[in-house]
Amino acid sequence: MEQLSITSNDDVVIVRQKVRAHAIDLGLSLVDQTKVVTAASELARNTLVHAGGGQACIEVVQNGMRRGLRLVFSDNGPGISDLDLALTDGWSSGGGLGLGLSGSRRLVDEFTLDSDPGRGTVVTVTKWTR
Amino acid sequence: MTVQESSSRRRIEDLMRENEDRLVDRWVEISNAPLRGRVVDSDVRRELRDLLRALLRSSESPDGGADLRGLLADLSRTRARQGFTPGETALAVFTLKEAVYELVEADGGEEVLHGYISLSRTIDELGLYTFEAYTAAREKIIADQTEQLLELSTPVVKLWDGIVAVPLVGTLDSARTQVVMEKLLQTLVDTGSEYAVIDITGVPAVDTQVAQHLLKTVMAARLMGAHCIISGIRPQIAHTIVTLGIEFGDIVTKATLADALAFALRQSGVEVVNRRRTRVSVRAEEA
Ligand SMILES: Nc1ncnc2c1ncn2[C@@H]1O[C@H](COP(=O)(O)OP(=O)(O)OP(=O)(O)O)[C@@H](O)[C@H]1O
Numbered sequence: 493m494e495q496l497s498i499t500s501n502d503d504v505v506i507v508r509q510k511v512r513a514h515a516i517d518l519g520l521s522l523v524d525q526t527k528v529v530t531a532a533s534e535l536a537r538n539t540l541v542h543a544g545g546g547q548a549c550i551e552v553v554q555n556g557m558r559r560g561l562r563l564v565f566s567d568n569g570p571g572i573s574d575l576d577l578a579l580t581d582g583w584s585s586g587g588g589l590g591l592g593l594s595g596s597r598r599l600v601d602e603f604t605l606d607s608d609p610g611r612g613t614v615v616t617v618t619k620w621t622r
Numbered sequence: 623m624t625v626q627e628s629s630s631r632r633r634i635e636d637l638m639r640e641n642e643d644r645l646v647d648r649w650v651e652i653s654n655a656p657l658r659g660r661v662v663d664s665d666v667r668r669e670l671r672d673l674l675r676a677l678l679r680s681s682e683s684p685d686g687g688a689d690l691r692g693l694l695a696d697l698s699r700t701r702a703r704q705g706f707t708p709g710e711t712a713l714a715v716f717t718l719k720e721a722v723y724e725l726v727e728a729d730g731g732e733e734v735l736h737g738y739i740s741l742s743r744t745i746d747e748l749g750l751y752t753f754e755a756y757t758a759a760r761e762k763i764i765a766d767q768t769e770q771l772l773e774l775s776t777p778v779v780k781l782w783d784g785i786v787a788v789p790l791v792g793t794l795d796s797a798r799t800q801v802v803m804e805k806l807l808q809t810l811v812d813t814g815s816e817y818a819v820i821d822i823t824g825v826p827a828v829d830t831q832v833a834q835h836l837l838k839t840v841m842a843a844r845l846m847g848a849h850c851i852i853s854g855i856r857p858q859i860a861h862t863i864v865t866l867g868i869e870f871g872d873i874v875t876k877a878t879l880a881d882a883l884a885f886a887l888r889q890s891g892v893e894v895v896n897r898r899r900t901r902v903s904v905r906a907e908e909a
C-alpha cells in the first residue's frame with residue numbers, strides 16, 4: 493500500500509507515474525493501464541483543484557483469482573452537495589469539461605463517491621485484471 | 623564596535639594593506655589547494671585581490687559593504703555555474719583567516735591579535751553570505767533550465783511549405799501545454815502556414831485537461847484561419863478518450879504523422895505521386 497500526498501501539480505504527475513508502475517506490475521493490458529492512469533490523473537487533479545489538496549492511496553487487492561488495483565483519493569475540502577449533478581457529463585463548477593468524475597467512473601470497474609458537504613470527499617476506484 | 627576594538631581592527635587592516643601581495647598569494651594558495659586545478663590561478667588571484675580590497679574599503683566608508691557583497695555574489699554565481707559545492711565556495715572566503723593569521727603571527731603584537739578576532743567575525747559573516755548567494759544562484763540556474771527544457775521539448779517543425787507540426791512527447795502539464803500552444807500559434811503567423819499537425823504519439827495519457835488544452839489550441843488556430851490535424855492517437859488513447867466522453871467534434875484526426883502530412887498536402891493541392899521507374903535501354907549501335 494502506498495500513500496501519497498497531493499499538494500501540487502508535480503504530485504499529480506507522481507501519482508500518475510506510481511499508478512502506471514503498479515498497473516504494469518499487476519499485468520493489466522495496455523488499454524486498462526491507460527484507463528486507470530487516466531482515471532487517477534482526473535481524480536488526483538480534482539483533489540488538488542476542487543479541494544485544495546489531499547491524499548492518494550494505491551493498493552493491490554485480491555478477489556478470488558483476480559487481482560486488482562484500488563485507488564483511494566481523500567480530501568478535507570468543501571465536499572460535493574449534489575452528487576448526481578457532479579456525476580453529470582459536462583457539468584463543471586469551474587471552467588472544466590466536466591468529464592473528469594463521470595468519465596473516471598466509466599474508466600474503472602468499481603467506483604464509489606462519498607462526500608460530506610463541508611467535511612470532504614473520498615473517491616474509491618478499482619480496476620481488476622482480466 | 624568599541625573605540626579600542628576599532629583601533630585594533632584598523633591596526634590589522636593596515637598590516638594587511640602593507641602586505642597585500644604576500645597575503646593574496648597565500649590566500650590563493652590555501653583556497654585553491656582543495657580544488658586541485660579546477661580553477662585558473664590567475665582568475666582566482668584577481669577575484670580574491672578585488673575581494674580583499676573591497677573588504678579593506680568596507681570599513682572606511684559606510685556603504686562600502688555593498689561593493690563587497692556584490693563581489694561575493696558574483697563569486698558565488700560563477701562558482702555555482704562551474705559546479706562547485708556551496709562548501710567549496712564558502713571555503714574560498716574562510717581561508718582568508720588562515721592567510722591573515724600568518725601575518726598576525728609574524729607581527730606578534732597583542733593589538734593585532736585583538737583585531738584578528740574582530741576580523742574573523744566579519745569573515746564568518748561573509749562566508750555565510752556566499753552560502754546564501756550560492757543557493758539563490760543555484761535556484762536561478764534550475765529555474766532557467768526548467769524553462770529551457772520547456773522550450774526545448776516542444777519544437778515546432780516545418781514539414782512543407784504551409785504545413786507545420788509539433789510532436790508532443792511526455793507528460794503535458796498546464797505550463798508545457800501553454801508553451802506549445804503559444805509557440806504553435808506564433809509559428810503559424812511567422813511562416814504564414816495554413817496547416818498545423820499536432821502529433822501526440824509520445825503522450826502517455828490524454829485526460830480532460832490535456833484534451834481541453836488541445837481543443838483550445840485547435841480553436842485558436844481556427845480563429846487565425848489555419849486548420850489543425852491531430853495525429854498519433856494510439857489505440858489505448860483512443861479507447862480512453864472515448865470512454866471519458868471527450869468529443870473532438872469535427873477536428874481532423876489521423877493515425878500517424880505521415881497520414882496527417884498526406885492529408886494536408888492533398889488539401890493544399892500538392893499532388894504526391896510515386897515516380898514510376900522507367901528503364902531506358904540504349905542499344906549500342908553496331909559498329
Ligand atoms: N474532490 C472534490 N471536492 C470538491 N468538489 C469536487 C471534487 N471533485 C469534483 N468536484 C466537483 O465536481 C465537479 C465535476 O468534476 P469533474 O472532474 O467531472 O469536472 P471538472 O473537474 O470541473 O472538469 P474536468 O473535466 O477538467 O475534470 C467539479 O466541477 C467540482 O465542482
Ligand SMILES: [Mg+2]
Nearest residue numbers: 534538592593
Ligand atoms: Mg476534474
